[in-house]
Each structure stands twice: as structure tokens, then as C-alpha cells.
Amino acid sequence: MDAAIALNRFGLGARPGDAARLGRGAEDWLAGQVGDANSFVLTRPDLPDSRQAGAALMAFLAERRERRQANGNANAHAQMNNQNDPRQLVIRLAEVAQPDVAARVERALTTDNGFAERLVYFWCNHFTVAATKAQTIAFIGPFEREAVRPHLNGKFVDLLTATTFHPGMLLYLDQAQSIGPNSRLGQRRDAGLNENLGREVMELHTVGVHGGYTQADVTEFARALTGWTIVGPRMRRLAANAQPGETLFVEQMHEPGARRIMGKTYAEGGREQAIAVLRDLARHPATANHIAVKLTRHFIADDPPPEAVSSIERVFLDTDGDLPSVHRALAALPQAADPALKKFKSPQDFVISACRMAGVEAAPMRSIAGSFQMLGQPIFRAPSPAGWDDVSINWAGPDAIMKRLEWAQALARRVSMRTPPADLAADVLGADLSETTRTAIRRAESAEQGLTLALMSPEFQRR
Amino acid sequence: MQSLETNRRSLLAGAAALGLASSAQIAFAQTAGPRKVVFVILRGALDGLAAVAPYGDSRYHDLRPRLALAPPGQAGGVLPLSDGFGLHPNLQFLKTSWDARELAIVHAASSPYRDRSHFEGQDVLESGGTATYGTQDGWLNRALAASPTHGEGVAIGEVVPLVLRGSAPASSWAPSVAPEPASDTLQRLTDLYANDAVLGPALARAVATDAMVGDTGMQEQGGMGRGRYAALNVLTEAAARLLAPANGPCAAVASFDGWDTHANQGSTNGALAARLQALDGAFAALKHGLGDRWNETVVVVATEFGRTVAENGTGGTDHGTGGVSFVLGGAVRGGRFHGDWPGLSQQALFQGRDLAPANDVRAVFAGVLQAQWGLDDAVLRSRVFPGLQAPMQGLVA
Numbered sequence: 001m002d003a004a005i006a007l008n009r010f011g012l013g014a015r016p017g018d019a020a021r022l023g024r025g026a027e028d029w030l031a032g033q034v035g036d037a038n039s040f041v042l043t044r045p046d047l048p049d050s051r052q053a054g055a056a057l058m059a060f061l062a063e064r065r066e067r068r069q070a071n072g073n074a075n076a077h078a079q080m081n082n083q084n085d086p087r088q089l090v091i092r093l094a095e096v097a098q099p100d101v102a103a104r105v106e107r108a109l110t111t112d113n114g115f116a117e118r119l120v121y122f123w124c125n126h127f128t129v130a131a132t133k134a135q136t137i138a139f140i141g142p143f144e145r146e147a148v149r150p151h152l153n154g155k156f157v158d159l160l161t162a163t164t165f166h167p168g169m170l171l172y173l174d175q176a177q178s179i180g181p182n183s184r185l186g187q188r189r190d191a192g193l194n195e196n197l198g199r200e201v202m203e204l205h206t207v208g209v210h211g212g213y214t215q216a217d218v219t220e221f222a223r224a225l226t227g228w229t230i231v232g233p234r235m236r237r238l239a240a241n242a243q244p245g246e247t248l249f250v251e252q253m254h255e256p257g258a259r260r261i262m263g264k265t266y267a268e269g270g271r272e273q274a275i276a277v278l279r280d281l282a283r284h285p286a287t288a289n290h291i292a293v294k295l296t297r298h299f300i301a302d303d304p305p306p307e308a309v310s311s312i313e314r315v316f317l318d319t320d321g322d323l324p325s326v327h328r329a330l331a332a333l334p335q336a337a338d339p340a341l342k343k344f345k346s347p348q349d350f351v352i353s354a355c356r357m358a359g360v361e362a363a364p365m366r367s368i369a370g371s372f373q374m375l376g377q378p379i380f381r382a383p384s385p386a387g388w389d390d391v392s393i394n395w396a397g398p399d400a401i402m403k404r405l406e407w408a409q410a411l412a413r414r415v416s417m418r419t420p421p422a423d424l425a426a427d428v429l430g431a432d433l434s435e436t437t438r439t440a441i442r443r444a445e446s447a448e449q450g451l452t453l454a455l456m457s458p459e460f461q462r463r
Numbered sequence: 464m465q466s467l468e469t470n471r472r473s474l475l476a477g478a479a480a481l482g483l484a485s486s487a488q489i490a491f492a493q494t495a496g497p498r499k500v501v502f503v504i505l506r507g508a509l510d511g512l513a514a515v516a517p518y519g520d521s522r523y524h525d526l527r528p529r530l531a532l533a534p535p536g537q538a539g540g541v542l543p544l545s546d547g548f549g550l551h552p553n554l555q556f557l558k559t560s561w562d563a564r565e566l567a568i569v570h571a572a573s574s575p576y577r578d579r580s581h582f583e584g585q586d587v588l589e590s591g592g593t594a595t596y597g598t599q600d601g602w603l604n605r606a607l608a609a610s611p612t613h614g615e616g617v618a619i620g621e622v623v624p625l626v627l628r629g630s631a632p633a634s635s636w637a638p639s640v641a642p643e644p645a646s647d648t649l650q651r652l653t654d655l656y657a658n659d660a661v662l663g664p665a666l667a668r669a670v671a672t673d674a675m676v677g678d679t680g681m682q683e684q685g686g687m688g689r690g691r692y693a694a695l696n697v698l699t700e701a702a703a704r705l706l707a708p709a710n711g712p713c714a715a716v717a718s719f720d721g722w723d724t725h726a727n728q729g730s731t732n733g734a735l736a737a738r739l740q741a742l743d744g745a746f747a748a749l750k751h752g753l754g755d756r757w758n759e760t761v762v763v764v765a766t767e768f769g770r771t772v773a774e775n776g777t778g779g780t781d782h783g784t785g786g787v788s789f790v791l792g793g794a795v796r797g798g799r800f801h802g803d804w805p806g807l808s809q810q811a812l813f814q815g816r817d818l819a820p821a822n823d824v825r826a827v828f829a830g831v832l833q834a835q836w837g838l839d840d841a842v843l844r845s846r847v848f849p850g851l852q853a854p855m856q857g858l859v860a
Contacts, residue, residue: 174726177777192776196725199579199782209580215814218579344661376621376637383720384507386582396661397622398669399635405644405652405666440655449648456652458659 001026001337004430008463009343010299010331011114013353014428016419030115030331035324037153039116042107042145046099050146050167053138054231054245056096060134064089093137100141101379105368108352109361116152119327121348122298123148125387126291127163127205129172131380136172139245140380143168156291156321157282164201164278165247167230173197173385180226180255193255198222200385206281208290213262220259224266224274227254288316294390295330301341302391308335339432342462344392347375349463350404354455357428358415375403396461405456412451421450425457432459497612498759498794498835499706500714501749502603502626502828505742505766506585507723510780511787512772512818513735514554515568519547522807526773530730530780539731544568546800552731553740556747560791564798567858569827571785571805573768573820575850579782581723584767589626591825593850600629602828603714605847607631610836614713617672617705619698627716634668634712636701672705695719695745703752706760713836719745722766726777746791758793761831761859765824771816772807785818788827794834794860801827801858826855834859 006026007014022029033039048056067089111117124144131137147166151159163169170176178194179186186192198221203209227249231242242248249271259266259273264280266273281287292313296304315329335341345353351371355363372379376395382388389395419427422441426433437457444450454460516532517523518541524531532551533540541549542558548570550558560566576587576595583595591602601624607616608631616627618635627633644652649670656663695717702715721738728735750757769786785805790797802822805811813819825848832838832847833854844851 174777174779177726179776181776186776194725194775194777194779195781203580209578209583215579384581384723392661393628394622396665397618397620397635398665398667398672399637400621401662401665402644402669402673403621403637405649409644409648436658437655440651444651445647449645449651452644452648453651453655457655458662461662 001030002339002430004428004432005337005339006030006331007114008353008429008432009336010118012108012111012117012349013114013356013463014430015356016359016424016427019427019430027332031328033113033116034119034327034331035153036116037150039113040120040149040152042103042149044099044103047103047141047145048096048099048138050139050142050245050247051243052245053096053142054167054243056093056138057135058232058244060089060093090134090137093134094131096138097131097141097380100144101369103141104144104379105352106362109355109363109368115327115331118299119152120144120149122295123152123159125382125390126294127159127169128382128385128387129166129168130382130385132383133172136168139166139168139171142166152323152327154323155282156287156316156323156326157279159323160201160205160282161275161278163205164197164274165228167245167247169197170228170230170247173200175225176229176232178222178226178229179253180223182256183226183254184252185250186253186255193219193222193226195219195222198225201278202281204386206278206290207284207286211284211286211290217261220261221274221277223255223257224259224261224277227251227271228274229253282321285317288313288321291316291321291326295326296333296335298390299330299343300333300335301343302393305335305341308333344396344462346388346390346395347377347400347404348372348379350461351375351407353460353463354408354411357424357455357460358411358451359418360411360415371407375407376400404461405452408455409448409452412448412455415451417447417451421447421454424451425454425460429457429459433457434459497610497614497713498761499712499756500603500831500835501702501706501760501762502714502716503762503764504585504588504624504626504716504718505722505764506581506718506720507766508581508584508768508770508782509722509766509786510724510728510735510770511570511572511766511785512769513728513730513780514551514739515544515570515787516541516549516551517547517804517807518549520807522772526807528774529778530728530774532730544800546804548800551736551739553736554743556743556750557789557791560746560750561798565791565793565795566797567790567795568800569788569790569802569822569824569855570800571769571818571821572765572788572802572824572827573785573822574765574824576768577784577820579768579784581767581782586625588765588767588824589624591626591828591848601626602825602847603627603716604629604631604633606832606836606838606843607633607714609838609842609846610713610832612713612836616714616716617702617712619702619705619715619717624716624718627714632668634672636669636672636705638697638701695741696748699745699749700752703749703756707753707756717745724770724779725775725781726779728779761790761792761795761835763828763831764789764791765827769818772812772818773816783817784813785820786824788822788824790827790831790858792859796857796860801855822855823851825851826853827858829854830856830858 003019003022003026007018129143131140143166147162151162173196174194175197179191181192199218202213231244231246231248266276292309296308316326319325369379441450441454518534535541535543543549574588575593576584589601590598592598603626616633618627621637623633623635698717705711724735765788766786769783770780771783775781805819805821829843
């Protein structure tokens with residue numbers, strides 16, 4: 001495979017000299033990353049874990065309560081999103097997530113293992129937890145580092161289980177408050193079932209919307225999931241030793257009884273019941289197809305060739321969802337080397353690859369996060385549980401192109417060029433660079449304009 | 464060429480040379496202009512029973528012990544409409560519009576989609592068809608293409624959503640904080656995109672829309688924040704400025720999210736109440752911005768489906784079926800409900816849990832398009848909304 005294709009299609013974008021360094025070793029470079037657990041690890045001493053996130057959330061909730069009482073606020077109420085929360089408190093809570101933003105951006109700008117990082121982004125998007133509610137803001141980083149990164153060198157079922165029961169997911173999809181109506185707590189309290197997590201695990205994370213489940217299956221799965229919650233202020237009584245922010249199974253919240261889901265009966269098993277359902281969902285043939293379509297759509301083309309989908313689906317089924325095998329097979333697809341198949345870059349991909357091309361190794365974290373936001377893809381804030389969209393028509397709108405141009409021009413004004421932009425484009429885009437684009441860059445009135453055109457060229461906008 | 468400071472609105476002068484000013488636009492400039500349509504998509508499934516509460520039905524109070532709104536006149540009570548229905552107390556502008564007979568409501572409205580996925584539901588709502596992922600274009604675009612005036616559409620946002628995609632020209636616009644590109648760079652990039660089927664037309668549309676915005680002085684406002692919770696009224700003000708000129712687009716689409724209230728949605732206060740207040744303010748801003756154009760504009764508001772009639776165990780509501788749709792504007796035959804109300808009795812509920820989808824929301828859209836653009840029944844039922852029984856009559860004067 002052409003080095004530039006490997007670096008751009010599967011990585012975060014070539015830096016000057018990357019293609020030469022890779023030479024003929026593109027296949028080894030790709031395969032080497034996916035089988036190495038270390039390539040997914042992201043650690044820094046200032047990154048919080050779930051307990052610290054939980055402590056920050058508890059402090060936030062307590063302070064908000066106090067403030068409202070102090071105000072004698074007629075508006076005191078539980079709230080769903082941070083728009084309505086007292087602003088400074090939310091901003092302070094969001095500070096907890098800043099080291100994660102910085103670490104992720106630093107890694108993106110400097111890593112030699114771009115494929116591993118792209119896989120992290122893909123799976124984080126597949127299992128979206130977004131900072132669009134106050135409750136989840138502090139947990140986004142811990143979710144990525146605790147539930148996603150450690151499981152990309154293993155089986156899909158373990159990734160699914162880890163993400164489903166992570167505090168971030170339990171809060172994002174409202175599972176933490178769901179209580180079995182016939183559980184001991186449900187009978188005493190005016191509280192009950194919430195089917196959000198059950199539905200999205202089936203629709204988005206496993207078998208897909210046409211995977212063969214019904215509304216009754218969703219409700220039954222939601223019942224099986226009851227009891228899985230996180231330690232909050234009221235939970236202390238139920239679990240004396242647990243720390244805020246930890247996932248916990250509370251038997252007193254669990255709906256008793258056997259559940260029937262997608263034609264199979266799951267005996268009452270407390271915490272094991274939902275785990276057993278997840279295990280079957282992970283191995284369902286519809287899940288293999290759903291994952292294969294999403295992976296090939298992300299890395300190959302908006303409308304992935306059916307042969308590519310079935311090839312990945314087969315590997316998923318044959319290896320019991322062994323992710324390194326699946327990822328290796330993806331990079332080895334013949335369609336991956338086809339220069340005619342292209343993806344339009346998402347705003348984050350565009351910003352990161354542009355910075356890598358322009359030699360920006362360190363940027364104020366806030367300016368990168370601001371760039372993501374300006375171009376319509378704010379970090380950690382996907383608009384829905386389905387995550388960020390993955391087809392060009394949802395990114396290549398008129399206003400979006402104009403914003404990219406504005407941004408590219410601003411970047412080109414700020415970097416000092418050590419290489420003529422046409423040479424830079426040739427280095428980074430390799431065989432993809434067309435003669436038309438090369439000429440347009442050469443004829444630019446300034447290096448700044450040349451770099452702007454290179455960044456905005458049809459070739460660079462795609463990967 | 465030192466043209467860095469050239470404002471890209473100055474490109475309007477060159478727009479004709481670029482072939483961007485369509486003959487339709489020029490034609491409109493000389494007449495009163497076509498009647499306009501604004502489509503507001505509430506993504507995430509608005510709880511129709513919270514926005515337009517059937518407070519006169521005891522089942523409503525029984526099934527929603529924590530969420531039901533009080534009858535009018537009581538503390539936090541609904542704003543009375545008719546027939547035992549009331550608006551959420553934060554929908555003050557809509558109440559004023561109802562009283563002025565400028566707001567019509569279709570309750571228990573739904574697209575033909577009957578499952579409960581947001582993403583599929585929005586696809587069907589926007590495609591105008593009956594099946595998921597059945598078309599690559601949207602009903603508003605097909606209506607524009609079929610209308611005698613051949614107008615253009617504009618989306619308020621970075622990209623053009625499905626409802627406005629298709630053969631008719633459509634652009635998108637959103638506020639920006641960055642400096643504009645140099646006009647010379649823009650020209651060179653236009654050349655570079657000459658053979659790119661996606662990027663070429665997108666850039667051309669953006670230039671044309673920017674020119675229009677520049678002409679109305681919107682850029683002086685500058686520095687408007689964006690993002691998921693960008694003030695809704697900023698976005699509808701933008702829509703108003705784009706639509707107000709006679710030669711502007713004939714249709715605008717705005718999408719507002721944040722309606723997926725699975726937990727703690729609240730009643731008079733809370734997350735949903737705050738969101739409804741923002742929405743109400745957005746409609747007020749739209750009317751204000753449109754000025755006299757309000758009398759020829761119809762705003763249609765819809766969501767992908769409704770939510771469960773009963774509240775769930777966590778103070779919220781789950782994905783349902785029948786929702787609510789608003790039709791708003793100076794020419795609307797308002798102050799009344801249109802369509803059928805299926806009721807909340809147990810046997811009336813869809814699958815025993817949701818407000819029944821008594822009214823096809825596509826009939827509402829079709830009724831508006833017919834009145835605004837003179838599209839006939841056959842075109843609406845074959846091309847714009849395949850499988851539609853009939854447009855809803857009497858929504859617009």
C-alpha cells in the first residue's frame with residue numbers, strides 16, 4: 001500500500017517526512033499498532049479517574065443545591081442539560097475535562113501511531129457518551145480511558161460490557177436512575193423503569209435498528225438492566241464502602257424474575273442477567289454486520305463496497321469479535337488501497353491533519369478545541385447517542401466549506417513555512433496530489449495563500 | 464493582489480459573472496415575491512403532551528402524576544386554548560399567536576414511521592416518504608423544484624439537512640467568529656473546485672448566501688456564538704433576515720435539538736420548560752425579523768415522534784408515537800385545532816402506551832405547501848409526499 005494512503009486514510013494525516021520514513025512498510029506499520037495494547041494507552045498524571053469525576057460531580061450537585069436554596073429559587077429543579085444550570089458551576093465542572101481534551105489533542109498532533117488513535121475515536125463514537133449533560137461532563141475522559149482504550153486489543157464483547165456499565169454511559173443514557181417497578185426499592189418509591197440504555201445498546205451499539213428486536217424486547221432488556229447504577233449521595237446507605245462515581249449493582253433496584261429477549265429466556269440472575277444478554281447481543285450475526293458496515297463506512301467509503309463489508313463481517317464472526325483481527329483485516333482490504341474510494345474528512349480529522357501537515361506540534365489546547373467547535377464538531381459533544389455522522393453529505397455543506405476556508409486561511413497566516421507549499425502538499429498527499437492542485441498551489445500569490453489552497457484542495461479535504 | 468480585507472459580500476457584484484444569481488432571483492426582485500415557508504425540526508422527539516396539555520382529561524393527570532400541568536388559573540397552570548387543552552406556561556408568544564388566530568395546532572400528528580428510533584424517525588420526517596432511508600432528497604426540496612416560482616432554500620446551520628436536499632438549489636448559513644477569506648483566495652479555490660461535484664457547488668452556494676446576508680447588514684452583528692445551545696432566537700433572526708427580501712430564498716429550515724427528555728423533564732420548571740421558553744422566544748424573534756413578510760410566511764413545526772403518555776420511572780418520558788405540530792404565521796387560520804384527537808383512554812393508545820398517530824404530519828406539510836406555492840394535489844401526492852392520502856385543508860387562508 002502507498003505510504004501516503006496508509007497515513008491519511010487510516011492515520012491522523014501525514015506529517016512532512018512521514019511517507020519517506022514509512023517507505024514500503026505501510027502494511028507493517030498498520031498491523032503493528034492494532035496488536036499492541038500499548039498503542040491505545042493514554043496516561044498523564046493530571047487525568048482524572050471515575051472516582052475523581054464522581055467527586056467533582058457530587059461537589060457540583062451539592063453546590064448547585066445549596067445555591068438554589070440560598071436563592072430561595074422558585075426555579076429549583078432537577079435539570080437535564082447544562083444550558084439551564086448556573087453557569088459558573090458548570091464551567092468549573094467542565095474544568096475537570098480539560099486535561100483530557102489537552103491530552104487527546106497533544107496525542108493527535110504528535111503520535112506516530114495514528115491508526116490506533118483513529119480506532120479509539122471510532123469506538124468512542126460508536127459508544128458515544130457526550131458532555132451534553134452536566135452529569136456526564138467529568139466522565140467523558142474516564143470513559144474513553146477506562147472503558148474504550150483498554151479493550152481495543154481484546155474481544156468486542158468485553159468492550160461492549162465495559163462501555164455499557166461505565167458510569168459515563170449509565171449517566172448519559174439515564175440508566176443510573178432506572179429502577180425495577182417490582183424491586184424492593186421500586187415498591188417503596190415512586191420511581192421506575194427508563195428504557196433509554198436498553199434501546200440504544202440494541203439499536204446503536206450491537207444488532208442495529210433492523211437487528212430483529214421489538215419494543216417488548218427493549219422493555220425486557222431495560223428490566224434486566226435495572227440495578228446497574230452509580231454511587232450517588234443517596235446510594236451511600238446501600239453500599240457503605242463504595243466511592244462516588246463507581247459503578248455498582250444494587251440488588252434492591254433490580255427487577256426480579258426471568259426476562260425474555262429476542263426469543264431467549266434469561267433466568268433471574270441479578271447482576272449476571274444483563275451481562276448474559278450483552279454476551280448474546282455481542283455474538284449476534286446482526287451485530288457483526290452492523291459493526292462491519294460502520295467500520296468500512298468510516299475507513300473506506302460512504303457507501304462501502306459489499307465485498308468489503310462481508311469480508312469484515314466474516315472475520316468478526318470467525319474470531320468471536322476479536323478486535324485486533326478485525327482491525328487488521330480492515331487495513332488489509334484490497335479496497336483500502338483503491339485511490340478512487342475516498343472519505344470526506346470530518347472537522348476534527350481536517351483540523352488535526354492540517355496541523356500535522358503544517359508542522360504544528362503544540363498549539364494552545366483551547367485553540368484546537370475552539371477550531372473543532374467553529375467547524376461544527378466540538379470535542380466530546382456529539383449531538384446524540386448515535387455519535388457524529390460519518391457520511392460526507394452531513395459535513396460538506398456550503399456553510400461548512402466556507403468555515404473551513406476561513407479556518408485554513410487563519411492557520412496559514414500563523415504558521416511559518418519552511419517548505420514551499422507545493423512540495424509540502426506533494427510530500428503529504430503523495431500520489432493523490434493532482435496536477436491541477438499542484439499548479440494552483442504553485443501559482444498562489446503568497447506562501448500563505450498556497451498553504452490555504454493546499455489545505456482546501458479536494459485531495460486534502462478527503463482521505 | 465492585496466485584497467485581504469475585501470469583504471466577501473463584495474463578491475455579490477461578481478456573483479452574476481460566476482453564474483450564481485439565478486434568473487429566478489432576478490424575477491422575484493421585480494414582484495412582491497413568492498410566499499415563504501419555514502420548517503422547524505425539533506430533533507429528539509418533543510413531548511407533545513407537555514407543550515399542548517390535555518388538562519381537561521383526568522387520564523392525563525393519572526398517567527403523569529409528576530409531570531402533568533395544572534389547569535389554567537392555578538399556580539403554574541397552562542395557558543388555555545380550547546376543548547380542554549392548554550399551552551405550556553412558557554409558550555407565551557404562541558398563546559398570543561393563538562389568540563390572534565395566527566397559530567393552528569395539529570395534535571397527535573406523526574409521520575408514517577411507527578418504530579421508535581430518533582434517527583430513522585427524522586429520516587422519514589424529512590424524506591416525506593413512508594419508508595426509512597427511502598429517498599436521497601427531502602420533501603421541501605421536491606416541493607421547491609415542483610413550485611412554479613422555482614425558489615431556493617436555505618438551511619440555518621453548517622450543512623443542508625435531508626429535508627432540503629435534492630435538485631432544487633439549497634444553501635446553508637450559520638454565524639461565524641472567524642475573519643472572512645480573502646476574495647482572491649476564494650476565487651482561486653472556486654477554480655480549483657471546478658470539477659469537484661461536491662465541493663464546487665457547496666462553495667458557490669456559500670458565496671451566494673453570504674452575499675445575501677451581507678446585503679442585509681447581518682455581519683455587523685458579528686461574534687455570535689454557535690454550538691449546540693446557540694441561542695435559538697439568533698438562528699431564527701438569521702432565517703428572518705434571509706427570507707425577508709423578496710428575492711431571498713422561498714424556504715428556510717432550522718433544526719433545534721434537546722427534546723429527548725428521558726429523565727427529570729420537569730413540568731412548569733426544569734429542562735423541558737427552559738427549552739420551550741427558548742423555542743417560544745425563537746418564534747417571537749422570527750416574527751419580529753420578518754416584519755410585513757410575516758403575513759405571507761407560514762412556519763411549520765414538527766418533531767420525529769411523540770413520547771409515552773405515561774411518565775417513566777425517572778421523571779421523564781420515553782420514545783412514543785403521536786406528537787404535536789404547530790402551524791404559525793400571519794396568514795394561518797389559527798386559534799383552532801385541526802385534525803383529529805384520538806384521546807387518552809387505554810384502548811385509544813397506540814400499542815397501549817403512546818398517543819395514537821391520528822394525523823399524518825405530511826398532510827399538514829402538504830396543506831401548507833398547497834396554500835403557499837399553489838402545488839396541486841396530484842403533484843403533492845405523487846412527487847412530494849408519495850403515498851399521501853390528501854393535503855390537510857383550511858390551515859392557511
